[in-house]
Amino acid sequence: MSDVVTITGIAAGGEGVGRLADGRAVFVPSTAPGDRVRLKDGSLALYRKFGRAVLGAVEGAGPARVTAPCPHYSQDRCGGCQLQHLGYEAQLAAKRAIVGDALRRIGKLDLPDPEVVEAVEEESEEQPAPDPQVEARRMAALSFIRRFGDPVLKTKAPPVDRFDDTLRNQVGRMAGLMADALGVGLAAPQLGISQRVFVYRVGRDAPVLALVNPEVEWTSDDEEPFEEGCLSIPGVNVDVERPIHVRVRALDEEGEERLVEASGLEARVIQHEIDHLDGVLILDRTTKEQRREAIRALREAERGEQAA
Numbered sequence: 001m002s003d004v005v006t007i008t009g010i011a012a013g014g015e016g017v018g019r020l021a022d023g024r025a026v027f028v029p030s031t032a033p034g035d036r037v038r039l040k041d042g043s044l045a046l047y048r049k050f051g052r053a054v055l056g057a058v059e060g061a062g063p064a065r066v067t068a069p070c071p072h073y074s075q076d077r078c079g080g081c082q083l084q085h086l087g088y089e090a091q092l093a094a095k096r097a098i099v100g101d102a103l104r105r106i107g108k109l110d111l112p113d114p115e116v117v118e119a120v121e122e123e124s125e126e127q128p129a130p131d132p133q134v135e136a137r138r139m140a141a142l143s144f145i146r147r148f149g150d151p152v153l154k155t156k157a158p159p160v161d162r163f164d165d166t167l168r169n170q171v172g173r174m175a176g177l178m179a180d181a182l183g184v185g186l187a188a189p190q191l192g193i194s195q196r197v198f199v200y201r202v203g204r205d206a207p208v209l210a211l212v213n214p215e216v217e218w219t220s221d222d223e224e225p226f227e228e229g230c231l232s233i234p235g236v237n238v239d240v241e242r243p244i245h246v247r248v249r250a251l252d253e254e255g256e257e258r259l260v261e262a263s264g265l266e267a268r269v270i271q272h273e274i275d276h277l278d279g280v281l282i283l284d285r286t287t288k289e290q291r292r293e294a295i296r297a298l299r300e301a302e303r304g305e306q307a308a
C-alpha cells in the first residue's frame with residue numbers, strides 16, 4: 001500500500017512538511033500546505049532519509065533558536081515544528097541558505113516526484129457517509145453562527161477589556177461550537193459578539209487556543225494562494241493569497257501574554273480569524289471573478305432554502 005501524507009507546513013528549506021502515521025515528519029519538495037501527496041511504493045525510506053538530511057543540515061547550523069514555545073505541540077512531538085516555527089526573517093534566510101546547500105548535495109538521492117492526490121475525488125471515493133449524530137451536532141452548531149449578509153460580520157470589533165468568567169465561559173462555548181461545526185477557527189463576531197477574540201485548532205490532537213486582542217507583529221514577504229472556506233459562508237470555497245509565515249502577539253483568556261509564530265495552515269487560520277475581528281471576509285480577499293461566482297452560488301442556495 002502506498003502512503004498518503006497531508007502537507008501541513010512549509011520547512012525553512014521551502015519544502016512541504018507532513019506527518020506520517022507514526023508521528024515522524026516527512027519533507028516533500030514542490031508541495032504546499034493542504035496538498036495530499038501519495039508517496040510512490042517503496043519511496044518512503046528515501047523521503048525519510050531526505051527529511052533526516054534536511055533536519056541534520058538545520059541542526060548543523062547550530063541549535064534551532066525557537067523564540068517562543070511551540071503553541072500546539074508538546075515538546076516530545078515537536079520534530080517538524082522545530083523547522084516551521086523558526087519565524088524571524090533573518091533566521092529563515094540563513095537556514096534557507098544552509099538547507100539549500102544541503103538539498104543540492106542530497107540531490108543525488110534521486111527522489112521520485114511526489115504525486116499530488118486530487119483531494120476531492122479521493123474523499124468522495126473513500127469517505128464514509130457522515131455519522132448522523134456528528135452531522136446533527138454540526139447543523140445545530142451552524143445554526144448559532146451568523147451568516148454572510150449579517151452586519152456584525154462587516155464590523156470592526158473593539159478590544160476585550162475584562163478578563164473575567166464571562167470571557168472564559170464565552171471562550172469555552174466558542175471552542176465547543178467550533179468543534180461541533182467541524183471548523184478549525186471561530187471568531188466572536190461569528191456568534192454576533194463584537195469582541196476581539198477567536199479560538200482555533202489546527203490538527204485533531206492539538207489543543208484549542210484562544211487569542212484575545214491579537215496584533216500582527218510580522219508577516220513574511222512570501223505569500224501563497226490557497227483555497228479557504230468559512231463557517232459563516234457555508235458551501236463556498238475561494239482562493240485567498242496570504243503570507244506563509246506570521247508572528248502575532250496576543251493575550252489568552254486569562255490575560256496572559258502569548259507570542260505565536262506560525263506557518264502554513266496555522267498561519268492561514270490565524271490570519272483568517274483576525275480578518276473576522278476587522279470585519280473582513282474571504283470574499284473581500286479573493287478575485288472579482290471568484291467573488292461574483294460565490295455570491296451567485298449563495299443566492300441560489302438561499303432561493304433553494306426558501307423554496308424548501
Ligand SMILES: [Zn+2]
Pocket residue numbers: 229230231232272276
Ligand atoms: Zn471565517
